Every structure is written in structure tokens, then in C-alpha cells.
Amino acid sequence: xxxxVQSPLSLVVHxxxxxxxxxxxxxxxxxxxxxxxxxxxxxxxLFMLTSSGIEKKSGRLSSILDKKELFSILNITATQTGDSxxxxxxxxxxTSGSRLTFxxxxxxxxxx
Amino acid sequence: DSGVTQTPKHLITATGxxxxxxCSPRSGDLSVYWYQQSLDQGLQFLIxxxxxxxxxxxxxxxxxxxxxxxxxxxxxxxSSLELGDSALYFCxxxxxxxxxxxxxxxxxxxxxx
Numbered sequence: 001x002x003x004x005v006q007s008p009l010s011l012v013v014h015x016x017x018x019x020x021x022x023x024x025x026x027x028x029x030x031x032x033x034x035x036x037x038x039x040x041x042x043x044x045x046l047f048m049l050t051s052s053g054i055e056k057k058s059g060r061l062s063s064i065l066d067k068k069e070l071f072s073i074l075n076i077t078a079t080q081t082g083d084s085x086x087x088x089x090x091x092x093x094x095t096s097g098s099r100l101t102f103x104x105x106x107x108x109x110x111x112x
Numbered sequence: 113d114s115g116v117t118q119t120p121k122h123l124i125t126a127t128g129x130x131x132x133x134x135c136s137p138r139s140g141d142l143s144v145y146w147y148q149q150s151l152d153q154g155l156q157f158l159i160x161x162x163x164x165x166x167x168x169x170x171x172x173x174x175x176x177x178x179x180x181x182x183x184x185x186x187x188x189x190x191s192s193l194e195l196g197d198s199a200l201y202f203c204x205x206x207x208x209x210x211x212x213x214x215x216x217x218x219x220x221x222x223x224x225x
Contacts, residue, residue: 031211032211034213034214036216041218041219042114042116042202042216042217042218042219043155043202043216044114044216045213045214045215048211048213050211088154088155090155092211096168097143097160097162097167097168097206098143098145098206098211098212098213098214099145099157099160099168099170100155100157100214101157102154102155102156103154104154105154
């Protein structure tokens with residue numbers, strides 16, 4: 001059975017801190033790993049990673065994939081209160097189109 | 113705004129009833145996916161349609177059904193509702209290409225009393 005495990009499940013930090021969120025996976029026919037941010041409503045797409053070792057970056061957020069060790073990390077530097085959200089990791093498979101299997105998410109709270 | 117529209121935003125109904133949730137995908141997207149998000153289970157894949165045809169089924173109960181219409185909008189029908197069906201139901205769409213990310217609507221919050 002496919003598995004996506006995120007850690008920690010919740011995290012509380014102060015504004016300005018740097019955080020690292022983890023995602024490990026066990027899936028057959030892996031194709032890509034995606035990160036989403038979910039505030040009160042729809043999960044919004046952050047990154048899609050398909051190749052090992054290539055960092056994707058968007059502002060203060062960055063992510064990297066290790067296909068040998070089967071994990072990914074999402075880094076957020078200089079956190080702001082607006083970064084408070086649930087961060088979801090998901091994987092897609094070669095045989096499943098764009099269908100995603102999600103982890104439980106990491107609830108990040110950034111306090112002022 | 114993802115461009116995926118879901119209605120209604122909230123739905124409160126009684127056990128045993130039937131409801132229909134509606135989704136309009138982003139313009140140009142051919143694939144529609146339905147997910148259920150409950151407190152204790154995260155986002156669970158229910159069913160996928162591509163250009164009007166069912167493409168994949170996940171953990172969808174027999175009491176639930178869906179369809180995608182020629183204009184590409186989709187409906188998720190939930191019948192004989194139980195308390196445990198209370199959840200957020202998300203629709204997502206994608207272009208349909210092999211590696212395109214999903215874009216989610218704002219969801220329908222269903223409360224069964």
C-alpha cells in the first residue's frame with residue numbers, strides 16, 4: 001500500500017525562525033512529489049519535484065527531493081504569521097495520471 | 113483563486129438524506145478529481161473523471177456516485193448519509209497531462225446531523 005508520512009505533525013515557531021518540514025514516501029512507480037499549502041480553504045500548489053537533488057525555490061520557500069532515500073523537505077526561511085497553514089505533501093505515480101496520495105500534513109503556526 | 117468552482121460552500125442535512133455537490137473545473141482542464149477531507153483521515157481520493165469518462169476509483173463508498181457532463185462540470189452524489197460522512201469535499205482539476213499538478217476548489221463542507 002502506498003504511504004506518505006509527514007513530520008512533524010505540528011510545529012509552533014516565532015516570526016523570523018526557519019523551519020524544515022519532512023515528507024517520506026513509499027510508493028510503487030513513483031513519478032513526482034508535490035507540496036501544497038492549505039490555509040482555511042483550498043490546498044494551493046507550491047512545488048512539484050521529479051528529479052533528485054534539484055532545489056525548487058519560490059521566495060522564502062524551497063524544497064528538494066531525494067529519490068534514493070525516498071524523502072523530501074520543505075524549508076521556509078524568515079517565517080511570517082502568514083505562513084501559518086497546513087503543509088501537505090503528496091505523491092503521484094507513473095500509472096495514475098495526476099492522481100495524488102496525500103500525507104496527513106504538518107500544521108505550522110507562526111507566532112508574532 | 114484556483115479557477116475551480118464548487119457549490120454549495122456549506123451543506124447541513126440529516127442522516128438518510130441525499131445531496132449533490134457540484135464542481136466546475138478550470139477552463140481547459142479535462143480531468144476532475146474528488147477528494148474527501150475529514151479530521152482524522154486527511155485528504156482521501158474518491159474518484160477521477162477525464163473528459164466525461166470515469167478514469168479511476170479510490171476509497172469511494174457504494175452510496176456515493178459521480179459523473180462528469182459534456183460541459184466538463186462534475187457532480188458528486190452522496191446518498192443514505194451517515195454522521196461519518198461529515199467532511200470537507202474537494203474537487204480538483206488538471207489539464208489531464210501526465211504530470212500536471214492538481215488545482216483545488218474551496219470545497220463543500222458537509223455536516224450530517
